[in-house]
Amino acid sequence: MSPLAALRAIVIAVALSPLAALAHGATPQKVVETIEIAAPPAKVWAVVGDFQDMGWLPGVVKTEGQGGVTPEIAKRRLFLAGGGVIDERLVQYDDAAMSLRYIIEHVDFAVLPVGNLSATLKVSPAPSGGTVVEWKSRFYRAFPGGNPPEQYTDEVAIKAVSELFRSGLAALKARVERE
Amino acid sequence: MSLRALAVVFLASLLVGAARADEAFIPNQSSDDLTIVDLGAMTPGAALPIGGKPAGIAVSRDGARAYVTSPEGHFVSVVDARARRVLKRIAFDGQPFGVAVSPDGRRLYVADMNGRELLEIDPDSEKTRRVEIGAMPSGVAATPDGRLVIAAARDDNALVVIDAENFARVATIAVGRHPYGVTIDASGRRAYTANVESDDVSVIDLAERKLIANARVGSHPYGVALAKGRAFVANQYAETVSVFDAATLAPLATIKVGEYPESVGVSRDGGTIYVTNWFSNDLWSIDAESYRITGKAATGDGPRAFGAFVRAVD
Numbered sequence: 001m002s003p004l005a006a007l008r009a010i011v012i013a014v015a016l017s018p019l020a021a022l023a024h025g026a027t028p029q030k031v032v033e034t035i036e037i038a039a040p041p042a043k044v045w046a047v048v049g050d051f052q053d054m055g056w057l058p059g060v061v062k063t064e065g066q067g068g069v070t071p072e073i074a075k076r077r078l079f080l081a082g083g084g085v086i087d088e089r090l091v092q093y094d095d096a097a098m099s100l101r102y103i104i105e106h107v108d109f110a111v112l113p114v115g116n117l118s119a120t121l122k123v124s125p126a127p128s129g130g131t132v133v134e135w136k137s138r139f140y141r142a143f144p145g146g147n148p149p150e151q152y153t154d155e156v157a158i159k160a161v162s163e164l165f166r167s168g169l170a171a172l173k174a175r176v177e178r179e
Numbered sequence: 180m181s182l183r184a185l186a187v188v189f190l191a192s193l194l195v196g197a198a199r200a201d202e203a204f205i206p207n208q209s210s211d212d213l214t215i216v217d218l219g220a221m222t223p224g225a226a227l228p229i230g231g232k233p234a235g236i237a238v239s240r241d242g243a244r245a246y247v248t249s250p251e252g253h254f255v256s257v258v259d260a261r262a263r264r265v266l267k268r269i270a271f272d273g274q275p276f277g278v279a280v281s282p283d284g285r286r287l288y289v290a291d292m293n294g295r296e297l298l299e300i301d302p303d304s305e306k307t308r309r310v311e312i313g314a315m316p317s318g319v320a321a322t323p324d325g326r327l328v329i330a331a332a333r334d335d336n337a338l339v340v341i342d343a344e345n346f347a348r349v350a351t352i353a354v355g356r357h358p359y360g361v362t363i364d365a366s367g368r369r370a371y372t373a374n375v376e377s378d379d380v381s382v383i384d385l386a387e388r389k390l391i392a393n394a395r396v397g398s399h400p401y402g403v404a405l406a407k408g409r410a411f412v413a414n415q416y417a418e419t420v421s422v423f424d425a426a427t428l429a430p431l432a433t434i435k436v437g438e439y440p441e442s443v444g445v446s447r448d449g450g451t452i453y454v455t456n457w458f459s460n461d462l463w464s465i466d467a468e469s470y471r472i473t474g475k476a477a478t479g480d481g482p483r484a485f486g487a488f489v490r491a492v493d
Contacts, residue, residue, distance in 0.1 A: 026250035026274055026292065027208050027232045028481065030458065072398070091398055091416050101416060118416060138439060138458065145293045146253065146274060 026146075028116075029154055031161045032136040035169035039176045041131045045098040045123045047176060048133065051090050054078050056175055057168045069093045069100070084111035091118065098123035112164070114157045115140040133172065135165045201446050202490040203453055203462055204245045204260065206233035207479030213247060214478045215263060216462055218446065218453065218489070221474035227263055229256055234483040235278040237287070238490040245490065246287055246302070248275035255289060257302055260490055269305055271298070277361075278486055279319040279328065281343065288328050288341075290316035297330045297339075299346050308346040312339050318361035318372065318485070327385065329370050331358040338372055338381070340388055350388040354381035360402035360442070360485070364425070373400035373412055380412055382428065394428040396421035402485075404443035404452055406467040411452045413440035420454055420465065434470050436463055442484040447491050455482040 037044055047056055051074050054063045065076030067090070074090035084107075092101035099122040104114070117139035126132045139161060143152035150156070200219025207214060212226040213233065231252015238245045238260065245258040254268040255275050273291035280287055287300040290312065297316055299308040313332030321328050321343065328341040331354075338358060340350040355374030358381060362371045369391070370383040379393040380403060397414030404411045405425060412421045418440060422432040437456025444453040451473065452465040460482060464474040 026234070026276070028457065030209070030481070103416075136458070146251065 026140075027154065028138050028140055029158050029161075030136070030138060031158060031165060032134065033162065033165040033169055034132055034134045035173050036126050036128075037131045037133060037173045037176055039131055039179075041098060041123050041125050043179075044131045044133060044172070044176050047172065048121050048123055049093075049095065049098065049100065051093070051100060051102070052076060056172050057164075058171050059167075069095075075105070080111065082111070084108055086111065092120075109142040109152065112160055113142040113152050114161060115142050115144070117161070133169060135169060137161055137165070199492045202260075202492055203444065203476075203484070204236055204238055204247075204258075204488050204490055205455060205462060205478050205482045205484045206236050206247050207460075207481055208232050208234050208483045209481030210479035212479050213245075213258070214462075214482070216476045216478070218451070218464065221462075221464055221476040223476050223478065224263075226479055227258070227265065229265070234485050235276050235289075236484050236486045236488045237278040237280040238487055239280050239284040240282050240491075241284060242491045242493065244280070244284065244302070246278055246280060248278050248289060250274035250276050250292055255287065255300070269300060269302065276485070277317050277319040277330070279321045280487075281321050282323055282325040286343070288319045288321065288330070290319050290330055292316060297328070297341065299343075310341055310346055310348055312348075313337060313351075317359050320361040320363045320370065320487075322363055322367040322385065323365060324367055327367075329361050329363065329383075329385075331361050331372055333357050333359060333375075336374075338370065338383060340385070352383055352388060352390055354383070354390060355379045355393050359400075362403040362405060364405050369425075371403045371405070371410055373403050375399055375401065375415075378414075380410065380423075382425075392428055394423050395430070396423070397433065401441040402443040404445045406445045406449040406452060409467070411443050411445070411454075411465075411467070413443045413454050415439050415441060415457075420452070422470065432470050434465060434472075436465075436472075437461055437475075441482075442486070442488060444484075444487065444489040446489065453489065455484045455488075457481055457483065 052065045060078045062079040067074035078086040087106040088102045101120045104117040119137035122134045141154045141157040203216040205214045215224045231249025233247045233249045235248035245260045247256040257266045273294045275289045276292035277290035289298045296309045297312045314334035317331040317333040319330045338352045342349045356376035358372040382391045396412045397417030399416035402413045420434040438458035440454045442455045462476045
């Protein structure tokens, strides 16, 4: 291979590798966010447990999907205010325990710089009355190899997911307490 | 019974009593260390610093060494398992991940997760040989006779069979989607791999070098352990261990475990299964006959223990 062809191959490999849907960093990351809501758990679960309507998450302008709340069947596409989309699949759903788990099947790293994200939303009675909602996730940074570029580091991925969950939980609290 | 015979019985009982419980060597990827758990008492000892985000583990058959891969640090740590001391780090050009040790303890087999190769490393001289595996080399295991090494090419949906002597590829076997952990039975006849994306375990006949069947398990299986003629499979999303009959592949039980279980090991006597829970930071023990949870031990943050993590203690 000529030096130019070799360089071109490397440039293409680097450009494509973060886009490969299942490539990811070496170390899975954890984010756990919780919030207390002054409302009964059932009222909170009525919102959180509707997998086909993610309208409570700031920035989501529309949810389109199918399969209701049947694990491995139910899917949804979140349309974002900025124009991006996130494709998600439900993998666990426990109505009695008020808990669901979903995964991101596809997202542009410009929208959310993470790979292989799975997340659990769990609604529980708070000790003080009211409700505690926990949103926890396992994911990788977007960049698969060592020495990631600065927009694809572990820290950037953790910050993005933490901020998304915090803004979502704050909006959920505001909405349920207002209703 | 003669006095001499009594003395022999007494000494033998002392020896049996002296045999201590097995240990678990658990690399914690987020806290960058290794937790050594006494599996008799299910109590963790002091954490041994490792660095480089350790994930993979292989304990030598004689219990003398543990080898820990650090994919982010680009090295393999050689641990004196008795002295609880890191003897040295072997530099690795790539991201070392899945690891196995040959039965004689003289060779390491290390998968480069973001490369395409499996490396054979002599832990003393650090001399290496390489063989092409395919996309995302993951789990690795050696047959008990040391003649074959099996590695998963996760993103090629295949297991690759390597002749250990020539370190050359001799077969490629199509399995389910995204094979991850690889386990070989004590007779060396079968290999099992957990397919993360297709929620099943592929069972391979190693003499025929072909797929026998795929056994359905729970959501997102990672690791497989074999005990009492049964396979125990950790399902990361389902947060369960699936049990199936290793001969007939008939499902037997589903055991609820901790959060995001990944790796599964078995005690030397085959009586106890151990599962690491990555999110809840603990190691659970399960009775292999009754399927009851018999103990829990705290680990560091993010226990991976990808590989053979149970150490025989004599």
